[in-house]
Amino acid sequence: MEQLNVKNMIADVFNDIAEGIKSGSFKEKVKIGLTTFGSEHGIEEMVKAAELAKSRYNDFEIVLIGPKVEGDFTIVEVKDAEEGHKKMVELLESGQIQGAVTQHFDFPIGVSTVGKVSTPATGRDLILATTTGTTSTNRVEGMVINAISGISVAKSLGIKNPKVGILNIDGARQVERILKELKDKGYGFEFAESLRADGGSVMRGNDLLTATPDVMVCDSLTGNLLVKIFSSFTTGGNYETVGAGYGPGVGEGYTKLVNIVSRASGAPLICEALRYCATCAENKLMEVAKDEFNRANEVGLKDIIAKNTKEKVKTTEEDIKVPPKKVVTYSIAGIDILELEDACKALWKEGIYSESGMGCTGPIVLVNEEEGTKAEEVLSKTGFKS
Numbered sequence: 001m002e003q004l005n006v007k008n009m010i011a012d013v014f015n016d017i018a019e020g021i022k023s024g025s026f027k028e029k030v031k032i033g034l035t036t037f038g039s040e041h042g043i044e045e046m047v048k049a050a051e052l053a054k055s056r057y058n059d060f061e062i063v064l065i066g067p068k069v070e071g072d073f074t075i076v077e078v079k080d081a082e083e084g085h086k087k088m089v090e091l092l093e094s095g096q097i098q099g100a101v102t103q104h105f106d107f108p109i110g111v112s113t114v115g116k117v118s119t120p121a122t123g124r125d126l127i128l129a130t131t132t133g134t135t136s137t138n139r140v141e142g143m144v145i146n147a148i149s150g151i152s153v154a155k156s157l158g159i160k161n162p163k164v165g166i167l168n169i170d171g172a173r174q175v176e177r178i179l180k181e182l183k184d185k186g187y188g189f190e191f192a193e194s195l196r197a198d199g200g201s202v203m204r205g206n207d208l209l210t211a212t213p214d215v216m217v218c219d220s221l222t223g224n225l226l227v228k229i230f231s232s233f234t235t236g237g238n239y240e241t242v243g244a245g246y247g248p249g250v251g252e253g254y255t256k257l258v259n260i261v262s263r264a265s266g267a268p269l270i271c272e273a274l275r276y277c278a279t280c281a282e283n284k285l286m287e288v289a290k291d292e293f294n295r296a297n298e299v300g301l302k303d304i305i306a307k308n309t310k311e312k313v314k315t316t317e318e319d320i321k322v323p324p325k326k327v328v329t330y331s332i333a334g335i336d337i338l339e340l341e342d343a344c345k346a347l348w349k350e351g352i353y354s355e356s357g358m359g360c361t362g363p364i365v366l367v368n369e370e371e372g373t374k375a376e377e378v379l380s381k382t383g384f385k386s
Helices: 002-023 043-056 081-094 139-156 172-184 205-210 220-232 267-282 285-298 301-309 337-349 369-381
Strands: 030-035 060-066 074-077 099-102 111-118 125-134 163-167 215-217 247-250 258-260 330-332 354-359 362-367
Touching (some): 139 163, 139 267, 139 301, 285 301
Parallel strands (some): 060 074
Antiparallel strands (some): 247 258
8 A cells, every 4th residue: 555655646746747847837736634523424525525636636735634544645643623623723824734624613703604506507606605604793794795705705716807696685785785885986896687587686596596696695694504405405415515615714804714614515515625725725815805805995895884784764653653644556676674664764754655565576665656756765865775
């Protein structure tokens, strides 16, 4: 076995020389750590993933962090998962590895992971921003920052002008308003257009299945659920096979490249997670993210978020008298469900009778046909509608 390993190492060296001659450079390969403790499928599954990645890809090296195992890998021996995480961080901070893939990691508040899945309808990759961690305790603020993290990852994967969609969940319309203002003030990116007939940058379930945008913005809990569904919908849920996992943790000022996979992830998925991490390392994701956050801050990111997430109508039931009831057939879309009640109150304050409802594309405010134009003006002026 030892003689075979030496032969393999010599073969790898000659392959590297050949590649260097062909490309005209001898670029040093990035090293990606893989912790092997913690998988529900055992250490053997993690080693199998490393072997699969080694057979498919020859442009990065894998360092196993765990117990001693057979195989042609650099192994950093540790006795358990806890020691493995400590060693992983040590190797990252010392620069001995440039990225790592692991089953669990305690990211600080402000950092969450950007996943990558393969969609069933088209086979296209879809970047999910984000899938684990907490970007902000404020849902809308978190999703806006997730968009910047997703754009950063997309650019590090070679997508020069990524198109961004916002999943149609609570907070989506507020996020859309903030991102539109950010774009108008000079932060360059493009919105995706939903494949549904009414279009728009707020995405439906159909857009998930086809990967309409390059980057789909959502909260981490929703993103986590989506990764699990996309990665294991053919296996019953206990063995994740499709996609590249939950992705790297990204956040303003964060510098460690750590990609997350699940304890239920199988070798095919972990193999692609290693490739994902290596590409992010090669293209210096953390530097790309730093630049993206700097550009967003230069045009007033924090002020725009603060302005759009503060309470717009501070009222009680006693403050505002509901106007006389009218027939309401004029619908106004584009109101976030979290602000629906306050939007109605803003109209009542102006003497416009309104009711909340739910249309086929999301929340709506209903008013009388004769007051439709005025109502839209009021909602735009008070910040409930862009």
